[in-house]
Amino acid sequence: MTTLHPEHAHEPESEIEIRHHFDDDLDDIRRGLVAMASMVLENVQRAGVVAVENRLDLVDTVREADLPINNLYQRLEQRTFEILALQQPVASDLRFLIATTRMLYELERSGDLAVNIANRTASQHGFPQIEDLNRLLARLAKESATVFAQAIDAIANLDPEIGINAEASDDIVDVTTDRFFAKVHAHSTELGLECAVELSHVGRFYERIADHGVNVAQNVTYVMTGVFPDGEDIDGPE
Amino acid sequence: MVNDMPDATDTTSETPAEAVSMYERIRDAEPAPPPPRDLTLETGIAPASAGADDANPVIIDVRDLNVYYADFHAVKDVSLPIRQNEITALIGPSGCGKSTALRSLNRMNDLIESARVLGTIEYHGVDLYGKNVDPVEVRRHIGMVFQKPNPFPKSIYDNISFGPKIAGYKDNMDDLVEETLHKAALWDEVKDKLNESAYALSGGQQQRLCIARAIATSPDVLLMDEPASALDPIATLRIEELMYELKKDYSIIIVTHNMQQAARVSDRTAFFSVEVNEQGQRTGHLVEFNPTRRLFTNPEERETEDYITGRFG
Numbered sequence: 001m002t003t004l005h006p007e008h009a010h011e012p013e014s015e016i017e018i019r020h021h022f023d024d025d026l027d028d029i030r031r032g033l034v035a036m037a038s039m040v041l042e043n044v045q046r047a048g049v050v051a052v053e054n055r056l057d058l059v060d061t062v063r064e065a066d067l068p069i070n071n072l073y074q075r076l077e078q079r080t081f082e083i084l085a086l087q088q089p090v091a092s093d094l095r096f097l098i099a100t101t102r103m104l105y106e107l108e109r110s111g112d113l114a115v116n117i118a119n120r121t122a123s124q125h126g127f128p129q130i131e132d133l134n135r136l137l138a139r140l141a142k143e144s145a146t147v148f149a150q151a152i153d154a155i156a157n158l159d160p161e162i163g164i165n166a167e168a169s170d171d172i173v174d175v176t177t178d179r180f181f182a183k184v185h186a187h188s189t190e191l192g193l194e195c196a197v198e199l200s201h202v203g204r205f206y207e208r209i210a211d212h213g214v215n216v217a218q219n220v221t222y223v224m225t226g227v228f229p230d231g232e233d234i235d236g237p238e
Numbered sequence: 239m240v241n242d243m244p245d246a247t248d249t250t251s252e253t254p255a256e257a258v259s260m261y262e263r264i265r266d267a268e269p270a271p272p273p274p275r276d277l278t279l280e281t282g283i284a285p286a287s288a289g290a291d292d293a294n295p296v297i298i299d300v301r302d303l304n305v306y307y308a309d310f311h312a313v314k315d316v317s318l319p320i321r322q323n324e325i326t327a328l329i330g331p332s333g334c335g336k337s338t339a340l341r342s343l344n345r346m347n348d349l350i351e352s353a354r355v356l357g358t359i360e361y362h363g364v365d366l367y368g369k370n371v372d373p374v375e376v377r378r379h380i381g382m383v384f385q386k387p388n389p390f391p392k393s394i395y396d397n398i399s400f401g402p403k404i405a406g407y408k409d410n411m412d413d414l415v416e417e418t419l420h421k422a423a424l425w426d427e428v429k430d431k432l433n434e435s436a437y438a439l440s441g442g443q444q445q446r447l448c449i450a451r452a453i454a455t456s457p458d459v460l461l462m463d464e465p466a467s468a469l470d471p472i473a474t475l476r477i478e479e480l481m482y483e484l485k486k487d488y489s490i491i492i493v494t495h496n497m498q499q500a501a502r503v504s505d506r507t508a509f510f511s512v513e514v515n516e517q518g519q520r521t522g523h524l525v526e527f528n529p530t531r532r533l534f535t536n537p538e539e540r541e542t543e544d545y546i547t548g549r550f551g
Binding site: 081 | 275277280281282283284285420423424425426427472475476479480482483498501502530531534535
């Protein structure tokens with residue numbers, strides 16, 4: 001089991017593990033975050049199928065799949081709120097709960113962006129199938145999903161290293177996004193202005209999803225170390 | 239402007255084969271339409287309204303409780319449905335009547351000559367103050383743990399066996415002692431010194447011994463009057479964790495000065511306050527009774543908010 005306090009699982013001297021149920025509550029939230037992030041990732045990939053393959057039949061599915069994500073967001077936020085109010089968390093427990101409220105926001109926004117991708121595709125009744133453009137969009141979708149999947153690993157394993165290295169993965173997405181914009185620009189006559197704008201939005205949404213993934217991973221780093229990657233030490237200068 | 243952008247036609251980094259596999263990857267991601275989700279089942283995260291719901295039956299039903307000590311009106315008009323397998327916390331400032339209300343629940347006020355208890359307190363539907371009800375029998379079903387650990391000046395073993403022996407327990411006493419000490423999460427710490435004096439234990443251990451003694455006679459309700467206020471923070475958290483375990487088998491009512499303790503441990507919280515009349519007499523009354531999560535995040539009454547946020551009076 002991945003917990004904030006792994007050493008605690010073996011506390012020997014007493015039959016009572018102090019704050020055992022509190023630890024369980026925190027771990028419920030961690031698992032809830034992983035579940036929510038996985039649902040978002042699934043929908044991000046589904047939205048990619050819509051945009052890349054013009055699968056307009058899946059647009060409603062993407063929209064509907066966002067509803068349980070929003071429900072889970074509210075449930076997890078409420079739980080976090082209650083633990084903050086009732087359990088007087090400090091140190092890593094407090095950092096985890098504060099970071100949870102931030103991560104929930106990042107995940108929820110990512111879920112909305114998946115819906116936006118499907119909606120933009122639907123508004124154009126599907127994008128013109130231009131092969132090199134499609135291929136680059138597929139690549140962008142995959143790279144963005146990869147950054148997001150790393151963020152899920154970070155939460156699942158409470159791994160601070162992923163957040164430290166996240167900017168590098170994000171740089172790859174940024175480069176692909178710029179290439180995608182250039183490609184849209186190159187095909188702008190063929191696409192027409194409105195369609196080119198919508199496609200650019202889709203590219204931007206994928207770039208944003210990767211950014212949210214990076215933020216999530218960095219929040220995990222903050223939970224585990226007390227410092228954001230490249231952030232200021234919370235203890236202040238030495 | 240186009241020249242500032244990365245070369246749009248540069249495809250050197252993606253061979254056609256690679257591109258196909260990426261494309262396939264997206265394709266693979268195409269799922270069947272998602273099944274209807276049961277979020278609670280899938281994630282273990284129940285909707286916010288769950289938790290201290292009204293599913294647990296009322297075990298002690300307090301209605302219009304008024305307690306007098308001679309002319310002094312100590313507790314006024316308290317109605318409080320206590321639910322089974324829950325921890326109910328009574329909080330409030332000094333003199334608000336919370337301990338008096340607690341002691342009414344197992345007729346401890348009978349021991350005070352001038353005390354008068356009005357209203358009804360039903361336990362499993364039986365009026366605890368009914369004519370044919372034996373207060374000793376009441377206390378066997380509704381046990382009590384006090385503020386200061388007060389073990390008998392006897393061995394650890396005898397502290398546990400004393401109550402059952404008096405009650406005529408016939409089965410294997412060793413087994414009962416062991417089982418009871420396990421329930422109180424004390425067995426591992428005392429199993430090698432059962433015949434030593436209970437006074438040799440630490441304060442926290444003594445208090446857990448008193449909890450063990452209270453449950454040895456198989457009550458189903460435990461009353462706790464400030465059970466951790468004489469203990470250090472770690473011993474306090476141990477008692478709280480123990481309460482959390484015990485509520486699977488018992489219903490617990492705890493009086494505490496420590497609001498944070500009530501917040502941490504209880505399912506429902508009753509907030510009592512006090513009114514002072516012209517003669518300077520302080521009469522306690524119930525201000526709000528709600529699920530703890532509600533009371534500490536969005537209390538119904540302004541007076542509760544003022545007290546729990548430290549802006550009282």
